Each structure stands twice: as C-alpha cells, then as structure tokens.
Amino acid sequence: MLDQLDSGRWELRSREPGAATERLCLPNGRRLIQLRHPGSDCDRFIVQDSPNEVTVQYTCRGRGYGRTHIRRETNRLVQIETQGIAEGLPFDFSAEARRVGDCPG
Template sequence: MGMLDELDHGAWELRERGAGGAVHRVCLENGRQLIQLKHPGLSCSSVVVEDEANSVTVQYTCRGRGYGRTHIRRETNRLVQIESQGIVNGLPFLLAEEGRKVGSCRN
C-alpha cells in the first residue's frame, strides 16, 4: 500500500461524484485514512486485495461496527478516485468520491 503513503499530506476535499454531490474536507496525515472513510478512527482488521503502483483495494472489518471494501486509484499525489461500499451502523453504504488536495490543514 505504498501508493497511499506517497499521497500529499494536508487538507483534502472529498467530492461525491454525480449531480449535486456533497463535499467535505479531511485533514490527511496519511493516505491510509482514505480506506475507512465511513469507519474513521476505528481499529479494524484489513486484507489487501490488490496493491498496484497506482491503485489499491482493501477489505476491512470493524468488529461489531461493520465492514467495507475500498478501491483507491491515484491520478496524481494530489488527486485520487475513491470507491467504497459496505455496512456501517447496520446500514449499507456506497461511496464514489474524488479526493483533491486543496491546501494545508488548519489547527
């Protein structure tokens, strides 16, 4: 998953693909944070399904909290495409977002 470690750190804007897609920001300290967007901060077990130079697919399980499968494709170290699906709080989720570095994190 070295590709994720090469992503630029800082403030990232995550924009849902599609008409009227919501936008939210995250302070990215490590590209691996993008794997668990719907389960942030939880300690989850994971299995790397695919690990290529410009893409990674990870399946993870957060015991008692849900699970997900995330595919991240790097266009540049400042632009990625994210697709994730799984279960959170007993409900299914499907996520398709574009992530773009927009600056520095604000403290």
C-alpha cells in the first residue's frame, strides 16, 4: 500500500494543538514508517497489511523502536499514528499527511 502513495513534497499536520507542520520530501510512502528514526537501518516486522492500512513494528539497535499505523484515504492523503522510544525518550505522534506538490530541485 505504501508504494502506491504519490512521491513528492508532503505536509504532516500533527493532531497536537499548536504543533508545527512538518514538511518532507518522500521518494515513496515507506519513509512514513520511521518518522522519529529517519535514515536509520532498522529491523521491520509487518503486523498488518491490507489494501488501505498497514501496521509496522520496527527496532533500531541502539536508537530505539516504534510501531506505526498508516491508513490511506487516497494516494495523496494518509492518517498516521506512531509511538515508541527515540533517543531514550518516549514519543506518541498522530498526524494527517497530505501531498502538497513536487520536491524542490
């Protein structure tokens, strides 16, 4: 399902009041799995995979772990819930991600 998401510039709007909007350049939807462990080489285990939803649990040795659930509404709009431990601290993040254009460059 994540490979069907459109590549490009995406905005993540946290459901946390007052939180800043994050912007990402996504080559594919798999980047959304590890939002709090970007670029890390992590072991992943697919808990659930259906046409419009995926849940992935991952472990990044020495950096923490997480569990992410992504629900696709369209190939340009998804709902994300992720939680785990990063840099020794817990995180719990819920957001809407929407493709807003092409990546610069």
